[in-house]
Amino acid sequence: MSQGAEVENAAVEVEFEVSDPRYPLVALSAETGCEAELLQLLPRSNGAYTVFQRISGTDPERVLEFTRSYDGFDARLVTSGDESAVVEFRISAEGGFFTICLTDAGAIPTQLASKDGVARIVAEIPATYSASDVISRFEEHYPSMEIIARRQKPTPVPLFQRKELQEAVTRLFTPRQREVLVLAYTNGYYDWPRENTGEELAAELGVTYATFSEHLRKAEQKLLSLIFATE
Incomplete structure (x- = not known):
């Protein structure tokens, strides 16, 4: 199916890659040698987010030290085991990170990972938004990004409701x-x-x-x- 022939009421799933080391998620794996995998994304007040990542392949303290060099990007160790650790990243609205850019544009990040200096982001764009507009907005903020895949993903429930549910849970x-x-x-x-x-x-x-x-x-x-x- 061509990119222009999108099914009505179907979400669009887009997979991006970014390898520019100026961005924290890219630099994180490049500088520490870790692998980072998204576990949970929770909205906070004032447009900020809390992101829980599973970190493996390096001492978690190196990850915490790394985050101190970025404004609007704080981290704390939640759990630590022999093979991996869970780290909570708090990202401010002014930080300009992948998750904030995508959610502000209307997309919902579902996968966020970094390995060997390459960040991989998978996001779902609800049918209520223009996939082309969302992608253009993301590309405007991250011109070095590459689109690896773009596919239809029919869903019985509009995906924007998931974000609303997360926000309601956060308030409760x-x-x-x-x-x-x-x-x-x-x-x-x-x-x-x-x-x-x-x-x-x-x-x-x-x-x-x-x-x-x-x-x-x-x-x-x-x-x-x-x-x-x-x-």
């Missing part, structure tokens, strides 16, 4: 509830068999298992009430 949760829920999700607590127990995750946070369970239960309750509540 306390910072600690969000931290506990994301920690559980990104560390296999909801997998079967579980990769990490509640006791292990509580130890990572430096809290008792009872405290961890209380925060997690309240976060889950708020999330379910958002989905199932009736007027």
Whole structure:
């Protein structure tokens, strides 16, 4: 199918690559030798974002040290294991990073990874937006980017609703509830068999298992009430 013959009510999925080391995600893997993989993207107030990345291939402290050289780009270590670590990046609206540029244009980043000095970004563009306009806007901010693939992706629910859901969840949760829920999700607590127990995750946070369970239960309750509540 040609790029011009796009199906009505179908999302467009676009895969980009950026190898310019002026950009933090590119420089991160080039300078530290790590591999970074997106786990979760959460909107915050004032147009900022929190991004959870799984980091492997280097000492997490090198990643934290790396972020200190960029304005509007803070990081903290969430968990650390033998093979990988989970790092929380806080990106300000003024930072001009990939995720902010794409979401401001109307796209939804679904994959964000960096390896060997190349950043790979996959984003879904809802049918309510012009894919060409979104791509042009991204290219304007990142002229060195390359489009690797562009494909139709029919979906029964408009993808912009996912962003609205994330924003609603962010407003509902306390910072600690969000931290506990994301920690559980990104560390296999909801997998079967579980990769990490509640006791292990509580130890990572430096809290008792009872405290961890209380925060997690309240976060889950708020999330379910958002989905199932009736007027």
